[in-house]
Amino acid sequence: MEAGESFLSCAVTMEWMTPQGSISRKINYKTASLRLIRNEFREIFMEISNDKSAAVKLALKSINVFKKFMAEGKASVKFQDAGCTLFISNAPPTNLVSFLRTIFVKMTGDKEQSANTTPSKQSMRSKLLSSKAQAFEEISPVTVADVHNAKKKISKATVTTPSPPSKKRKMDESSRGPAPKKLYSPSPLTTTSTLNPEQQRVLEACLSGKNVFFTGSAGTGKSFLLKRIVAALPPDVTVPTASTGVAACHVGGTTLHAFAGIGDGSGTLENLCEKAVKLPLVAQKWRKCKHLIIDEISMVDGIFFEKLEAVARYVRKNDKPFGGIQLILCGDFLQLPPVVEKGKTGKRFCFQSPCWDKCIELCFELKQVHRQNDSEFISILNSIRIGRVTKEISDRLTGTSRQKIESDGILATRLCSHTNDSKMINDSKLSDLEGEQKVFSSQDSDNATKLLDMQTIAPSKLMLKIGAQVMLLKNINVNAGLVNGARGVVVRFEEGFPVVRFKNKKEYTARSERWYVKNSNGSLLCRKQVPLNLAWAFSIHKSQGLTLDCVEMSLSKIFEAGQAYVALSRAQSLDTLRVLDFDSRHVWADPNVLEFYQRFRRRLQQMEIVPLGRPLADKSNKKFKLRDILEKQLRRK
Ligand SMILES: Nc1ncnc2c1ncn2[C@@H]1O[C@H](COP(=O)(O)OP(=O)(O)OP(=O)(O)O)[C@@H](O)[C@H]1O
Numbered sequence: 001m002e003a004g005e006s007f008l009s010c011a012v013t014m015e016w017m018t019p020q021g022s023i024s025r026k027i028n029y030k031t032a033s034l035r036l037i038r039n040e041f042r043e044i045f046m047e048i049s050n051d052k053s054a055a056v057k058l059a060l061k062s063i064n065v066f067k068k069f070m071a072e073g074k075a076s077v078k079f080q081d082a083g084c085t086l087f088i089s090n091a092p093p094t095n096l097v098s099f100l101r102t103i104f105v106k107m108t109g110d111k112e113q114s115a116n117t118t119p120s121k122q123s124m125r126s127k128l129l130s131s132k133a134q135a136f137e138e139i140s141p142v143t144v145a146d147v148h149n150a151k152k153k154i155s156k157a158t159v160t161t162p163s164p165p166s167k168k169r170k171m172d173e174s175s176r177g178p179a180p181k182k183l184y185s186p187s188p189l190t191t192t193s194t195l196n197p198e199q200q201r202v203l204e205a206c207l208s209g210k211n212v213f214f215t216g217s218a219g220t221g222k223s224f225l226l227k228r229i230v231a232a233l234p235p236d237v238t239v240p241t242a243s244t245g246v247a248a249c250h251v252g253g254t255t256l257h258a259f260a261g262i263g264d265g266s267g268t269l270e271n272l273c274e275k276a277v278k279l280p281l282v283a284q285k286w287r288k289c290k291h292l293i294i295d296e297i298s299m300v301d302g303i304f305f306e307k308l309e310a311v312a313r314y315v316r317k318n319d320k321p322f323g324g325i326q327l328i329l330c331g332d333f334l335q336l337p338p339v340v341e342k343g344k345t346g347k348r349f350c351f352q353s354p355c356w357d358k359c360i361e362l363c364f365e366l367k368q369v370h371r372q373n374d375s376e377f378i379s380i381l382n383s384i385r386i387g388r389v390t391k392e393i394s395d396r397l398t399g400t401s402r403q404k405i406e407s408d409g410i411l412a413t414r415l416c417s418h419t420n421d422s423k424m425i426n427d428s429k430l431s432d433l434e435g436e437q438k439v440f441s442s443q444d445s446d447n448a449t450k451l452l453d454m455q456t457i458a459p460s461k462l463m464l465k466i467g468a469q470v471m472l473l474k475n476i477n478v479n480a481g482l483v484n485g486a487r488g489v490v491v492r493f494e495e496g497f498p499v500v501r502f503k504n505k506k507e508y509t510a511r512s513e514r515w516y517v518k519n520s521n522g523s524l525l526c527r528k529q530v531p532l533n534l535a536w537a538f539s540i541h542k543s544q545g546l547t548l549d550c551v552e553m554s555l556s557k558i559f560e561a562g563q564a565y566v567a568l569s570r571a572q573s574l575d576t577l578r579v580l581d582f583d584s585r586h587v588w589a590d591p592n593v594l595e596f597y598q599r600f601r602r603r604l605q606q607m608e609i610v611p612l613g614r615p616l617a618d619k620s621n622k623k624f625k626l627r628d629i630l631e632k633q634l635r636r637k
């Protein structure tokens with residue numbers, strides 16, 4: 001478990017209430033600093049300050065914490081003695097989790113200490129008589145031992161739920177479930193696996209405020225890292241997007257097109273700029289955004305990217321690249337390229353646009369593959385990625401054509417190059433099954449079904465029968481293997497919900513889950529649906545970004561560079577893969593991309609080889625520290 005933080009940067013509202021329940025005083029800070037400190041009597045306080053006003057100090061005792069919206073950077077703390085409630089918003093979620101953890105750990109530690117050592121708290125009288133000078137100091141860092149200690153106490157800590165401030169109150173209350181019971185409990189932000197060193201370096205670079213592009217082959221954890229980056233930035237000014245709806249759903253964002261508000265980008269640049277400025281919601285979004293994050297950048301059209309860059313400068317009246325917005329881009333250009341209309345030519349990829357070099361300040365390549373463990377398969381995939389197929393590779397993949405990868409009635413998912421084929425297969429296999437068909441219709445935010453269809457992976461109408469091959473669409477329980485992409489079969493219905501048996505023999509009753517997407521005006525739209533989809537077949541385009549655990553493919557109708565690589569790299573191992581008709585002619589890489597990566601590697605290599613004016617002994621493990629990398633890359637600019 002990571003240590004906690006004693007400092008938080010966020011927006012705050014403080015409300016003091018009279019005993020009758022009306023607000024007697026209110027303070028709003030758009031940017032505030034929260035600090036945990038101790039006084040000369042070792043009592044803990046939270047200090048709330050901003051540049052302009054005097055700091056407010058509130059004693060951290062008898063507090064109630066409401067943390068259900070922690071993952072959105074929001075929480076509130078009610079200081080009962082002071083009669084004040086502090087509403088925190090726009091906090092980087094990871095920092096917020098860490099800050100609340102510190103409060104919990106320190107308060108638990110103090111309670112224990114006072115119970116064990118001092119018979120009673122210092123009275124007001126002894127404090128007044130004390131000769132100690134008033135002094136506040138930073139709280140000491142949380143140690144691992146502190147955390148363990150506090151974890152043991154988890155069951156004892158409880159919270160109640162003060163209401164969030166003013167306008168938001170009603171909306172939040174209506175969507176709120178039962179109040180959380182613990183001040184500290186594992187959350188997705190605290191329990192996910194840790195980043196490896198190369199991912200950590202990218203995260204630090206992103207937090208330095210520089211424009212970053214990071215790449216890496218399929219399964220190197222780009223999207224995994226991107227979610228961590230999003231969680232480490234202030235949510236109100238961070239826009240996570242991806243080139244496709246499914247990929248956007250994967251990183252909890254919206255499509256780049258939906259955010260940009262300039263349709264498909266057709267028309268002259270002048271028209272697009274005027275359009276963006278005239279639509280108040282669109283202009284406001286562009287002005288508010290400070291960090292624009294784009295996953296699956298390989299599928300963003302180069303001309304669209306160029307137009308966006310110019311629109312951003314125009315709307316924000318700022319001549320810096322992208323109007324001064326921090327860009328964080330990730331993807332693998334050797335996977336699927338942008339979808340281009342027939343007959344259209346020109347700059348296809350983002351990196352072919354002249355503004356690419358102006359925009360990107362730092363580049364990184366992730367090397368460690370996480371999706372697959374098998375080194376033989378990783379090396380085959382690395383060759384396929386660059387369009388190289390040796391006889392050994394061809395034989396090995398052809399050899400999978402007859403292997404049995406089905407178990408316990410769970411059939412392999414067929415990846416199809418064309419969406420229509422996958423739909424046809426699913427429909428006909430379902431109708432072949434006997435038995436009653438059950439229909440699960442999604443519950444969607446008002447009038448948003450069309451948008452949610454495009455942006456979430458969950459279907460608005462799901463037809464199921466006993467025996468239907470399905471795929472799980474959410475991480476339900478990572479430890480139990482119930483993860484996004486896990487394959488199973490519907491074995492029965494219980495209380496109207498499908499019960500699915502997975503490949504690992506676990507059974508799971510699929511109850512409704514929620515998917516959220518951001519509307520173009522920034523509000524959240526929600527789809528409630530059982531987290532399943534038919535999985536006899538899936539299109540390769542829809543599979544980009546997914547990890548699949550039992551997959552077969554026919555590559556004969558492949559029509560894009562990188563398409564075979566995307567399909568093959570969804571599998572977790574050679575033993576869970578069946579290629580029906582492998583032919584090396586279906587594997588090729590785009591020469592422009594290969595050339596781009598050659599240049600990219602040279603740039604990275606120079607960065608690693610050329611000494612940075614520091615003796616080699618300065619470098620641990622011959623790897624440069626982030627500071628060195630930043631210096632080097634900036635010097636290059
Ligand atoms: N540091 C890590 N520790 C443990 N698991 C990880 C780590 N990084 C990534 N993973 C896991 O590896 C798998 C692949 O990660 P992810 O989907 O982010 O890769 P990707 O680079 O985005 O792949 P693609 O190019 O196919 O989109 C996921 O199951 C993810 O949870």
Ligand SMILES: [Mg+2]
Nearest residue numbers: 222223224545
């Ligand atoms: Mg990904």
